[in-house]
Amino acid sequence: MDHDFAITLDVGTSLANHTGAWRTFRPEYVHRLPPCNAACPAGEDIQGWLSFAEAGDYEAAWRALTKNNPLPAVMGRVCYHPCETACNRAQIDAAVGVNAVERFLGDMAIAKGWAFEPPAQKSGKKVLVVGAGPAGLSAAYHLAVLGHDVNIREAGPAPGGMMRFGIPKYRLPRDVLDAEVARIAALGVRIDYNSKVSDLQATIKEGGFDAAFLAVGAHIAKRAYIPAGEATKILDAVQVLASMEGAEQPLLGRRVVVYGGGNTALDVARTAKRLGAEEAIIVYRRTREKMPAHDFELEEALEEGVMMKWLSTIKHVDAGAITVEKMKLDETGFPQPTGEFETLEADSVVLALGQDVDLSLLDGVPGLEFADGLVKVGPDMMTGATGIFAGGDMAPSERTVTVAVGHGKKAARHIDAFLRGAAYAPPPKHELAGFEHLNAWYYGEAPQTLRPTLEIARRSSTFEEVVQGLDESNALYEARRCLSCGNCFECDNCYGVCPDNAVIKLGAGQGFRFNYDFCKGCGVCEAECPCGAIAMAPEEI
Amino acid sequence: MDDSTLAQQQQKLKYYQKGTFTVGNRLVSDAERSVQASAERSNALTSGHRACQGCGEALGARYAIDAAMRATGNDLIAVNATGCLEVFTTPYPETSWQLPWLHSLFGNAAAVATGVAAAQRVKGKATRVIAQGGDGGTTDIGFQCLSGMFERNDDVLYICYDNEGYMNTGVQRSSATPPAARTATTPALGPEPGNVFGTGKFVPKIAVAHGIPYVATATVADLRDLEAKVIKAMGIRGARYIQINVPCPLGWGAPSYDTIKLARLAVECGLYPIFEAEHGRITQSRKIRRRIPVRDYLILQKRYAHLFRNGVDDPRVARLQAICDAHIEDYGLLGDDEA
């Protein structure tokens, strides 16, 4: 068509006018790393599996979760959930109850009998795993999924490590643990019980293993020198807890004193109460603020009638009584003796002062390095000895079930690469989806669902589970509290708020695309994206 | 499940991760989502228009007309007053409008729409009519035509896109420009810089005084509310009026990305009351969700920069706050939580 003077377009639509040319910044869809994911020691994609749970697709949620962690029902009970500490939602009202939803999914999987997908192909490689604690089980699971032949050698009569011989039943019922271990074994992982490895090199040689992962934990109770009279009863916490799994329950007496300030001390004191002790007193040399145990665990113990003796050390143990000295914190926060003494009645004293690693199986293995009684490992979890990897409590790190699971996964990936003669390079991490990337306006008010706890009367006499799970509607609600930090949750905001209609909606589950022919780069979409899934990048002009 | 737990659950599901504040929500059915969330929305004002980056008016117009098209099964004609909305969409021969659209003059949109509506009636057509314009074309030069249209109760929905000034001609003051705002004709000079206090008019209230069937204010910061009001208005016959607060990055001196944020803050501080009225009576007001001082709203805009010179707040900030406080009381803008 011929145009009049100064007219360039045909009559009709403005679509011929590509206003994208005005742009100096371009919006881009991005993924940012949710703080929960960043904080999870097992490297779970929490935001990812929650997004399935939000839609009510619990099986997909469980499958996404177990890509990284094969023990959700255990995790949902014993993990100290650093994800929740990091959760952005805490800055709006309260953190998302990630751990409660995780447990819900884990329990549902057990109830429904969901199984892991066996590997499509076998590698033909054999890997030895020493120890069936969380680190060993996790490594075995990931190695089996990657197609390797895994043999776990376990010294004890049953799997779980400290999850069975440490953590009491009222926090982790054994049928839950058994079900999750059975699911790993069903992948073809062979677990030999009562098979303590005492000479690693010999075992590797005999079994023809191509690599080994060590996860023997830390089981030797630390001792403190305490002058003691005759007929006194001094026990170790780990032994007391382990004997709870045997036929004979430990005899602790009416008045039990526990010495230490960690989670183990609390578990022993709470166990003593359940065994019928009238008094369970924890003697700890510092204050509540300095206690390594988690505050919620202390609260639960106090509710059950466990008593605390802060700022005290045990000086002497006699039959039926102990002498404690009062302490005072100095400027550096270190407890100092005061010379003031006190006597407490006690039928037994249980020491909960931490554990050391039994490293005897490593005798004669060349190349290993040790530090503070632990085995040193590299960033790939390999020890100084080629092909021998280690993790969990025996390697330097925080001692938790979740860290152990994370070590197992990481080691498995590096072992897999090692077996193929390659090096495993983890994918680059996205930028953190900090709170400053969110537009919190868009989130509705929704307080956290608290998990019901067993009434106190029942707790202190039975070993029934204290913390109960969520039901379906609660779990769904809780999952939906997730802000989806850093990852598009298809809220349609960008599609709606663009004044230039320059966002193309690709359909459910498909996300969106920018139409750069018309996007002027105003940045409204970026500003109004609730979860920080859009970034503005300068255009090259 | 008994009724009470069902109700409880629905109450909970209402929160749905993001409540109903976002445009869409993958967790609810299509019917519960906004018009703008739909891939089939009409995009009445399509791409390629020449509005500034982040234009609130372009956004508000698409929101409103898309909702009206959905409500009328696309059987709709729009009449536009002169102003940015006309100029940036339709520099002859191109146009961004995806519906029959008419432009006549700056001041006569209401009268032209009256005529178009009468023509439909005469021709026995069901086609509905919307008139639209800026605040200048509505509250100043077009006011007589508008008042006449109200008074005759003509079957027209008039939508005013209120960007608080004559933006198309270079940001002059209109009778909807707020006190203290700097415009080209109310410069930030002299002892009382910016627009004066005590003048201007709030047309929604004047529309209510006409006793017409429906009057509402809305904002681009609350799409659900805006759409609901347009759809409701299209279900009513007679004269109707909706005024939408549409921030103007250029005229307000704000970054283009802050358009919706500013609209939101204007509501949250109480300066822009969002309400509905039927037949001369106010029936509902939209509650403030997270109340903020007016200062938080003003300080983001260069048109108010003179109120914050040298790190001291001008006493007129307090006068603007008093206006907000009065609105909050008059329109009942605080909910149970905020009261």
Ligand SMILES: Cc1cc2nc3c(=O)[nH]c(=O)nc-3n(C[C@H](O)[C@H](O)[C@H](O)COP(=O)(O)OP(=O)(O)OC[C@H]3O[C@@H](n4cnc5c(N)ncnc54)[C@H](O)[C@@H]3O)c2cc1C
């Ligand atoms: C009382 C108590 C309560 C705890 N509560 C929690 C909690 O609530 N949450 C939490 O996250 N963490 C908790 N922890 C810490 C957590 O249990 C450990 O960090 C975790 O179990 C370590 O896992 P691991 O696989 O390294 O070792 P372990 O769990 O100790 O497992 C090691 C396994 O190796 C076996 N083994 C040892 N030597 C040999 C050998 N030579 N040959 C073959 N097998 C061998 C052992 O029998 C054992 O089964 C608790 C610890 C204790 C003691």
Ligand SMILES: Cc1ncc(C[n+]2csc(CCOP(=O)(O)OP(=O)(O)O)c2C)c(N)n1
């Ligand atoms: C009778 C007449 N006077 C003046 C003008 C010039 N004019 C065109 S648009 C405009 C201002 C429009 O302001 P408003 O109605 O608020 O719309 P905005 O551009 O701000 O969206 C003016 C003064 C005109 N077109 N006709």
Ligand code: SF4
């Ligand atoms: S809101 Fe969701 S994605 Fe964000 S940190 Fe919390 S759990 Fe993770």
Ligand code: SF4
């Ligand atoms: S809102 Fe639209 S025009 Fe603005 S930056 Fe986003 S896509 Fe581009």
Ligand code: SF4
């Ligand atoms: S605005 Fe909504 S739809 Fe768009 S990227 Fe962000 S989360 Fe996804």
Ligand SMILES: [Mg+2]
């Ligand atoms: Mg205007």
